[in-house]
Amino acid sequence: MDLTDATRTVHTPVPEEGASAPLGTPLHLDHTFAFPSAEAMAGAFEDPDGPYLYGRYSNPTVRALEGALADLEHGTAATAYASGMGAVNAVLTALVGAGDHIIAQRALYGGTHALLADLERRWGVQVDRVSGTDPDEVRALLRPTTRLLYLETIANPTTRVSDVPALAAVAREAGAVTAVDNTFASPLLFRPLDHGADISLHSTSKYLSGHGDAVGGAAVLADAALHRRVWEHGLELGACASPFNAWLTLRGLKTLALRMPRHSSTALELARRLAGHPAVRSVAHPDLPDHPDRALAARLLASGGGVLSFDLHGGRAAGAAFTEALGTARLAPSLGDVKTLAMAPASTSHHRLAPGELEAAGITEGTVRIAVGLEDPGDLWKDVEQALGAV
Numbered sequence: 001m002d003l004t005d006a007t008r009t010v011h012t013p014v015p016e017e018g019a020s021a022p023l024g025t026p027l028h029l030d031h032t033f034a035f036p037s038a039e040a041m042a043g044a045f046e047d048p049d050g051p052y053l054y055g056r057y058s059n060p061t062v063r064a065l066e067g068a069l070a071d072l073e074h075g076t077a078a079t080a081y082a083s084g085m086g087a088v089n090a091v092l093t094a095l096v097g098a099g100d101h102i103i104a105q106r107a108l109y110g111g112t113h114a115l116l117a118d119l120e121r122r123w124g125v126q127v128d129r130v131s132g133t134d135p136d137e138v139r140a141l142l143r144p145t146t147r148l149l150y151l152e153t154i155a156n157p158t159t160r161v162s163d164v165p166a167l168a169a170v171a172r173e174a175g176a177v178t179a180v181d182n183t184f185a186s187p188l189l190f191r192p193l194d195h196g197a198d199i200s201l202h203s204t205s206k207y208l209s210g211h212g213d214a215v216g217g218a219a220v221l222a223d224a225a226l227h228r229r230v231w232e233h234g235l236e237l238g239a240c241a242s243p244f245n246a247w248l249t250l251r252g253l254k255t256l257a258l259r260m261p262r263h264s265s266t267a268l269e270l271a272r273r274l275a276g277h278p279a280v281r282s283v284a285h286p287d288l289p290d291h292p293d294r295a296l297a298a299r300l301l302a303s304g305g306g307v308l309s310f311d312l313h314g315g316r317a318a319g320a321a322f323t324e325a326l327g328t329a330r331l332a333p334s335l336g337d338v339k340t341l342a343m344a345p346a347s348t349s350h351h352r353l354a355p356g357e358l359e360a361a362g363i364t365e366g367t368v369r370i371a372v373g374l375e376d377p378g379d380l381w382k383d384v385e386q387a388l389g390a391v
């Protein structure tokens with residue numbers, strides 16, 4: 001039966017357990033499994049879908065999460081990791097070697113940006129950076145050694161939307177793999193694999209687990225052979241998912257279809273109100289009519305997501321003062337939580353960057369990012385308004 005996301009997120013597959021069945025996925029903590037024969041055990045070393053062997057290879061609770069995520073992202077197979085950065089690292093280092101070429105979006109999650117810089121400096125990997133919206137820019141940079149096009153669905157903190165179908169089509173013609181970090185959208189708002197990407201990456205620490213209590217990551221792949229390559233490399237990397245975090249993530253997933261529309265609608269409401277405030281220079285959210293990628297967002301995304309950013313007239317000091325004055329919303333990193341989290345990058349995560357470097361990352365001195373939670377929108381606006389008064 002063709003079920004919708006709201007039903008599929010609630011009814012993720014539960015392993016069979018005899019005549020009656022548990023409604024939820026059991027939490028299996030065991031990391032070592034016993035075999036009836038040497039031959040059966042030998043096979044398990046080679047097969048990502050084979051019998052359970054050892055926790056770094058797989059585990060029943062982790063595999064249940066992988067199955068649920070593959071299903072939601074319309075993929076063939078998925079691997080869960082200890083963190084989002086574990087997933088990013090597994091994919092990049094499985095598919096790219098010394099001398100290979102990557103085309104990556106310019107505005108990327110900080111950890112990914114640092115990893116790419118490391119691959120360039122220490123491994124001799126060549127990286128070219130693109131806007132994420134212009135296929136001709138990608139075409140002009142292709143080389144025979146181009147292995148990977150790396151994008152994010154919605155960029156942080158600019159909320160720029162990348163044109164995954166157009167760019168992935170260019171990469172595919174050249175035989176390069178397209179990987180998309182889909183953390184900001186979740187499969188409820190966008191499915192990269194339906195638009196020509198080969199890999200969808202997640203920090204499940206964010207919307208998928210949804211409650212700020214389980215660090216994790218995942219890579220969902222369209223192709224079984226590519227999945228096997230990434231899985232095998234992951235055994236060496238060792239960033240395997242914890243069964244308990246996989247269990248928490250499966251539990252969080254059950255309300256994803258309720259949470260995502262609410263995150264998006266509250267973010268848009270705050271963005272609209274911020275746009276009319278005199279302390280605010282500009283506001284970015286993909287669902288605002290004046291967003292530079294509004295048409296693309298309307299075509300590709302179910303809604304614009306729970307993250308908005310805005311620029312305060314008062315610069316760095318104003319950004320810090322605003323976030324420190326918040327009461328209901330909290331000054332904190334991360335996103336995808338039930339609670340609203342806000343930060344000003346120039347005074348926190350990016351405080352070491354020179355003005356030119358800030359600008360290259362799409363950040364101004366007065367940029368504030370709000371990762372909207374599930375609180376009442378009116379209560380949130382009251383809090384934001386009083387904090388703007390403190391600027």
Ligand SMILES: *Cc1c(COP(=O)(O)O)cnc(C)c1O
Nearest residue numbers: 083084085109181183203205216
């Ligand atoms: C948080 C985040 C990551 C890293 O995930 P961790 O689970 O913190 O390792 C990667 N990409 C994006 C877009 C993120 O927001």
